[in-house]
Amino acid sequence: MRVSENMVIESFLKNLHSAQGRLFERNQEVASGKKLNRPSDAPSDSSRLVRLRDDVSRINQYYRNINHADLVLGTTEDALNNLSNLVTKVQERAGYGVNGTMTQQDRDAVATEIRSLQEEIIRIASIKVNGKYAFSGSEVLTEPLVLNAGSYDYQGDDRALMVEISPGEKIQVNVTGDESFSEPGTDLINTLTTLIQQLESGDPDAARQSMAEIQKAQETISLTRVRVGTNRQRLDGAKQRLDQEFLQLTSTVSEMEDADMAEAISGLVQAETGLRATLSVGARISQLNLFDILG
Numbered sequence: 001m002r003v004s005e006n007m008v009i010e011s012f013l014k015n016l017h018s019a020q021g022r023l024f025e026r027n028q029e030v031a032s033g034k035k036l037n038r039p040s041d042a043p044s045d046s047s048r049l050v051r052l053r054d055d056v057s058r059i060n061q062y063y064r065n066i067n068h069a070d071l072v073l074g075t076t077e078d079a080l081n082n083l084s085n086l087v088t089k090v091q092e093r094a095g096y097g098v099n100g101t102m103t104q105q106d107r108d109a110v111a112t113e114i115r116s117l118q119e120e121i122i123r124i125a126s127i128k129v130n131g132k133y134a135f136s137g138s139e140v141l142t143e144p145l146v147l148n149a150g151s152y153d154y155q156g157d158d159r160a161l162m163v164e165i166s167p168g169e170k171i172q173v174n175v176t177g178d179e180s181f182s183e184p185g186t187d188l189i190n191t192l193t194t195l196i197q198q199l200e201s202g203d204p205d206a207a208r209q210s211m212a213e214i215q216k217a218q219e220t221i222s223l224t225r226v227r228v229g230t231n232r233q234r235l236d237g238a239k240q241r242l243d244q245e246f247l248q249l250t251s252t253v254s255e256m257e258d259a260d261m262a263e264a265i266s267g268l269v270q271a272e273t274g275l276r277a278t279l280s281v282g283a284r285i286s287q288l289n290l291f292d293i294l295g
Contacts, residue, residue, distance in 0.1 A: 052253050059246050062166055066235050066242075069163045069173045073232050075129045076175050080225045083124050083180065087188070087218045090117050094195060094211050098204040111199040118192040122152070125177070125189070137161075137176040144177045145189060152189045154178070165238040171231045179224045188217035 096102065097110035125135050125145050132140035136156030145152045154177045161174040180188075195210040 049253060052249055056246065056249050056253070059242050059249070062164070062238070062242055065163050066165050066239050069165060069171060070232065070235050072129050072134065072173045073228055073235070075127065076134050077225065077228045077232065079124050079127050079134065080175070080180065080221060080228060083121060084218065084221050084225065086117050086121050086124070087214065087221065090114055090192065090195075091211065091214060091218070093117070094199075094207065094214070097199045098207045098211070100204070102204075104202050107199045107202060107204075111196045114192060114199070115196050118189065118196070121192070122189060125180070135175055135177050135180055137174060140174075151193065165235060166241060169234075169238060171234055172227075173231070175224055175228065180221055188214065191217065 093110050093113050097107050097114075102110075122145060126143055127134050133142065133144055133156070136142050136144040138159035138161055139156045140161075142155050144154060144156045146155050147153075156177050158176045158178055160172040160176075162170040163173050164170045191210050191213045195207055195214070198204075198207040198210060
């Protein structure tokens, strides 16, 4: 008789453990809103979810790269636009300065204006993005222009900084000094110094030659602006493609792991009912005696 009683108790305990497990799982499902809370819930789906989440993480890294690139390129584009506007003002003022009807006093005044514009251009050349110089190539901690014996020397390099914005797609995010104001043959900053000196010395013919060099520098700036603008468009295109991929991935992840709340709550109610029924059986077992077992 003892053996039969033990079997009844063991069966009850097994059923109780099972009922408690189902209730725990349903509680977790309702509380988390997820039907997969641990790998053992569905090993094959869990493995796939890991891969999908890795893909989502990869896309998020591309988003961070794009945001960084857009910040750098956007700041650089604004700087180049301002630089171009300043050079246009220099050209306008220099045009007055080389006019044959101008007095030397007039030319001195124009030279003073151009010196002020040159100072603004130098400030633009030294802009930073997140504490790093935008126009120093890869030497981002080095100030691009340094005054040396009356002329400005470029301290950066011509190395491009590349950022991956989508699988296999990289873009250049920096602009070097030789692409904006110090390219050999079109050295904007030092040519401005020469132009100022020519106006102050009353040599309009020589000043016209400097103006031709400044025009070349303006053309270089324009080409760089186009490249920067094109790269920003590429950023937009890459982001749109990532948005589509991200939406597909998150939708798939949601379908695999998100619980149907109506179904989950129904399952919770059933689990609670099952546990109560099991406990009711246990209450009767505790009252069993030898005659109950014998029937």
